[in-house]
Amino acid sequence: MASFNRRKFIQSGSLAAVPFLAPFQIKDPIQNKLTNYESERLVDFTFDGVFLNPEEYSQKLLDICQKNKMGRDFYGNGGIVRKLEEKMAAITGKEKAIFMPSGTMANEFSLRVLSGHKAKVFVQETSHIYRDEGDAAQSVHNKRLVPVAKGKAELTLEELKQAVSYHNKGEVFKSGIGVISIEVPVRRCDAKLVDIKEIEKISEYAKANDIKMHLDGARLHLASAYSGVSVEEYSSYFDTVYISLYKYLGATGGAILCGDQEVIDQMPRLMKIFGGTVFGAWPYAAVALHYLEGFEERFQKSVKKAEDLFTQLNQLPGIEVKSVPNGTYIHHLHLDKNINKRKLSNFLSKNTSIKIYGVAEPQGHITLRLTETILNQSNDEIVKAFSQGLQAAK
Numbered sequence: 081m082a083s084f085n086r087r088k089f090i091q092s093g094s095l096a097a098v099p100f101l102a103p104f105q106i107k108d109p110i111q112n113k114l115t116n117y118e119s120e121r122l123v124d125f126t127f128d129g130v131f132l133n134p135e136e137y138s139q140k141l142l143d144i145c146q147k148n149k150m151g152r153d154f155y156g157n158g159g160i161v162r163k164l165e166e167k168m169a170a171i172t173g174k175e176k177a178i179f180m181p182s183g184t185m186a187n188e189f190s191l192r193v194l195s196g197h198k199a200k201v202f203v204q205e206t207s208h209i210y211r212d213e214g215d216a217a218q219s220v221h222n223k224r225l226v227p228v229a230k231g232k233a234e235l236t237l238e239e240l241k242q243a244v245s246y247h248n249k250g251e252v253f254k255s256g257i258g259v260i261s262i263e264v265p266v267r268r269c270d271a272k273l274v275d276i277k278e279i280e281k282i283s284e285y286a287k288a289n290d291i292k293m294h295l296d297g298a299r300l301h302l303a304s305a306y307s308g309v310s311v312e313e314y315s316s317y318f319d320t321v322y323i324s325l326y327k328y329l330g331a332t333g334g335a336i337l338c339g340d341q342e343v344i345d346q347m348p349r350l351m352k353i354f355g356g357t358v359f360g361a362w363p364y365a366a367v368a369l370h371y372l373e374g375f376e377e378r379f380q381k382s383v384k385k386a387e388d389l390f391t392q393l394n395q396l397p398g399i400e401v402k403s404v405p406n407g408t409y410i411h412h413l414h415l416d417k418n419i420n421k422r423k424l425s426n427f428l429s430k431n432t433s434i435k436i437y438g439v440a441e442p443q444g445h446i447t448l449r450l451t452e453t454i455l456n457q458s459n460d461e462i463v464k465a466f467s468q469g470l471q472a473a474k
């Protein structure tokens with residue numbers, strides 16, 4: 081009965097009480113089961129990173145709290161939140177970092193603060209800022225977004241200059257260009273990269289013209305693993321850099337914004353004004369910091385392992401995995417017409433702890449996302465699972 085109540089308690093989501101469950105962990109068979117995360121065997125090709133369910137998340141927090149005697153934060157100040165901020169500032173080579181409840185807030189506040197009174201912000205037409213933030217820049221922050229590189233991930237200095245010149249020549253009242261914002265990798269373009277040489281050139285141009293630079297690096301480490309450009313080098317071309325805490329770092333939400341102290345110090349008041357100050361951000365920060373430790377090495381390993389895995393899978397009849405040109409962690413899985421996608425997906429998840437989508441994209445392929453969960457099973461196991469799944473799905 082006692083164990084039942086404790087389990088129910090965890091399920092109810094009372095995270096504040098989680099550390100007090102610690103003494104019961106070893107004896108309680110139900111709680112012991114919780115330590116065997118489903119995700120310990122799971123190879124997940126559907127999300128951008130580790131995706132813990134509520135029980136696993138609670139357990140993970142408990143493990144982390146027990147291992148590192150971390151302090152909590154108050155309104156984002158101190159404790160594990162500060163540790164994460166310091167680590168992110170060091171990784172990006174910036175003076176300071178701050179936790180924010182969402183990447184959308186990090187992006188929008190960067191544009192607002194960096195551009196000051198200047199009205200225009202140049203963005204990729206495919207970017208999250210332009211297409212997926214509810215026109216916040218225009219409707220809340222008084223910025224006019226100017227889209228460039230329509231339908232593409234790549235953005236060149238030439239395209240940018242043309243767009244700037246078009247506006248400078250064609251408009252009598254100069255409202256000023258505040259920021260050039262670049263997203264890498266580009267979510268709407270199958271997580272494609274932007275050439276680092278172009279970024280470098282754009283950054284030089286921006287400096288010469290007194291324009292600030294913002295990087296939407298929601299998945300920056302994933303870009304870095306494929307381009308070979310370090311997170312620090314990417315960041316060096318930008319005034320502010322945002323990195324997500326939940327895309328690939330396992331947290332249930334949250335973002336980090338890095339930049340000069342003078343810029344970051346303006347954020348707490350803005351967060352308060354817009355109702356974004358979180359009283360206790362430690363459950364996000366603790367898990368993100370945990371997965372951040374050693375992430376680069378694990379993901380490099382994952383990329384190499386995936387290359388070998390996809391080569392092996394491509395030798396099976398009826399299946400082909402293709403990488404995206406200039407892409408990163410997203411791959412396209414093509415299946416012969418006689419293979420039922422839903423059946424394959426169901427077979428894999430039920431029998432082998434491998435998750436793929438059972439539904440194709442409009443273009444016909446299934447999107448495979450490479451995550452560090454690929455390390456949870458050997459390539460031989462994964463190939464065997466697909467081989468059996470393909471038979472079962474005919």
Ligand SMILES: Cc1ncc(COP(=O)(O)O)c(C=O)c1O
Pocket residue numbers: 181182183184185187208209263267296298299324334335
């Ligand atoms: C590239 C990119 N930028 C920003 C965001 C916004 O992040 P959040 O959901 O934390 O607001 C996302 C989320 O999907 C994204 O993909």
